[in-house]
Amino acid sequence: MVKIYTTQTCPYCVMAKDYFKSKGVQYEEVDVSASETAREELIKKSHQMGVPVIDANGAIIVGFNRTEIDKALGL
Amino acid sequence: MLYDLIIVGAGPAGVAAGIYASRKKIKTLMLTEAIGGQPVIASEINNFIGFKSISGIELKKIFEEHLRHQGGTDLKEGVGVSKIEKKDGIFFVSANGENFEAKTVLIASGSSPRRLNVLGEDKFAGKGVFYCSICDAPLMKDKAVAVVGGGNSGFYAVLDLLPYASKIYVLEYSDVLRADPIYREKARNSGKVEVFTMAAVKEISGNDFVSGLKYEDRKTNEIKELKLDGVFVEIGYSPNSAIGSGLVEINQAGKIIVNHQTQAASCEGVWAAGDVADVLYNQINIAIGDAVKAVLNINDYLNKK
Numbered sequence: 001m002v003k004i005y006t007t008q009t010c011p012y013c014v015m016a017k018d019y020f021k022s023k024g025v026q027y028e029e030v031d032v033s034a035s036e037t038a039r040e041e042l043i044k045k046s047h048q049m050g051v052p053v054i055d056a057n058g059a060i061i062v063g064f065n066r067t068e069i070d071k072a073l074g075l
Numbered sequence: 076m077l078y079d080l081i082i083v084g085a086g087p088a089g090v091a092a093g094i095y096a097s098r099k100k101i102k103t104l105m106l107t108e109a110i111g112g113q114p115v116i117a118s119e120i121n122n123f124i125g126f127k128s129i130s131g132i133e134l135k136k137i138f139e140e141h142l143r144h145q146g147g148t149d150l151k152e153g154v155g156v157s158k159i160e161k162k163d164g165i166f167f168v169s170a171n172g173e174n175f176e177a178k179t180v181l182i183a184s185g186s187s188p189r190r191l192n193v194l195g196e197d198k199f200a201g202k203g204v205f206y207c208s209i210c211d212a213p214l215m216k217d218k219a220v221a222v223v224g225g226g227n228s229g230f231y232a233v234l235d236l237l238p239y240a241s242k243i244y245v246l247e248y249s250d251v252l253r254a255d256p257i258y259r260e261k262a263r264n265s266g267k268v269e270v271f272t273m274a275a276v277k278e279i280s281g282n283d284f285v286s287g288l289k290y291e292d293r294k295t296n297e298i299k300e301l302k303l304d305g306v307f308v309e310i311g312y313s314p315n316s317a318i319g320s321g322l323v324e325i326n327q328a329g330k331i332i333v334n335h336q337t338q339a340a341s342c343e344g345v346w347a348a349g350d351v352a353d354v355l356y357n358q359i360n361i362a363i364g365d366a367v368k369a370v371l372n373i374n375d376y377l378n379k380k
Contacts, residue, residue: 009235010210011115011132033213033239048201049214049284062201064109066153067171 002027002073003055005042012064013052019066023075078104078149078177079377080370081168083156083318086112087359088183088349088366090138095370097147101377104149104177106156106170110142111135112185113312113350114359118209118235123359131209134359156184156318159345166344178380179344179373182319182331183366186312186350186357191223195279196308203285204306208232215240215305221288222246223276224309230258232307237265244301246274246290248310279306314351326353338369346373 002020004027006013020027032038032051039049046053046060054061056072069075082092085107096103114120117131126134142150154170159180161167168175188206190196196204205211208222212235220240222232225247236243245252245262250272252259262268273293280287288301314329323340324332331340331347338346346369349362 007210007213009118009213010207011111011130011135012207012210014132015109015111015115015135033216039214046201047283049203050201050205050207050211051214052210066109070153 001055001057003030004028005030005032005038005046005051005053005055007031007033007051010051016052016054016064016069019064019069023073025073025075076176077165078102078175080104080179080181080373081106081166081175081177082148082181082183083107083159083168084112084183084185084315084349084351085110085142085150085152086183086185086349086362087114087138088112088185088362089181090142091363092181092183092348092366092370093142093148093150094145095367096373097145099370099374100147101370101374103147104151104175106151106154106168106175108155109152110139116207116209118231120359159318159322161322161342161344164344178377179346181338181366181369181373182316182323182340182345182347182351183349183362184315184318184351186314188308189311189313191276191308191310193276193278195281195285199279199281199285199306202283203281203304204279204308206308208235208307208309211305211307212236212239217241218304219302220244220305220307221301221303222307222309224311225249225252225254225270225272226309226311227254227258228311229309230254230262232309233262233268234258236307237262237267240267240305242303243268244303245270246276246288247272248275248293249273312350312357316351319345319347319351323347328353330354336368337372338365339372344376 059072079102114131158169219242221244275291278289330353348366
């Protein structure tokens, strides 16, 4: 399960989502600017509030870090 | 495999170089963390010639599409170059534990946001201290924030924050705001923005997240404190030139010194273009032109060998 926490305006979120698409990775997007609950979830998982944050099968990756994403998803 | 050329970076300079190198049939490898470079985080670009207004991410997509359509170069993404060494006229470039070899190198590694280097900055990175206003401004809904830096970058951040933050303090170290009047006016008209000049940030504080900032009023030497939830650091950029140290001459500002006719650096076989080179003006248009210049000169160099 891949979940990505984003804001509507964040370019690195777009880049991360494009990367998932190019690799055929299914993901669920959570816009943290739209809900307080989502923001709390983001902070609980990543202990910070910047976006994007990617939850790749439980591995929490802060920022669009391809090396980390590849490692977590075995790409 | 021995490449003719390794291009480090794929921002505007790197992409332009890749396209030109391919058209010249130069056997090229591009190494980059990600295509796009610094413009990616610009919410709006209005001076890239041919485009009245375009976002950084849209521009990145256009660059990438052109580069991929052109093809002809090997492209490795998600890699950070750590070292460039020259042995017996061949360059050895290390990236993510791998080694690549080439006859020439073009350093187009750009620059990164400059840090404040004050207490609390590292501790609260991502926890209220941010370097990408377009990314993280929406998290500051109804919150008080500071933008450090009164130049254009600082005021771009102010504009990104205006729809969200309830209060925006701008802290500028010098006695004058360098931002263009058009941006200052927009900020002033919002009624949300308060500007402090001659303000030296001393500390960012909080528990788990940022809750305050201390600065010195340089007019009175008084230490003042602001209660706030976010600090956006917009004090310019540092060139990513560490990979060239020991190999090429670097000036006091950390930029690689180049011949401005050819973009050649001080070490034979190395060129630099874009914000990492010692250009006077950092502009996308200029980075592209300089990179093109570099590749044409690299082509001449390779043909003469």
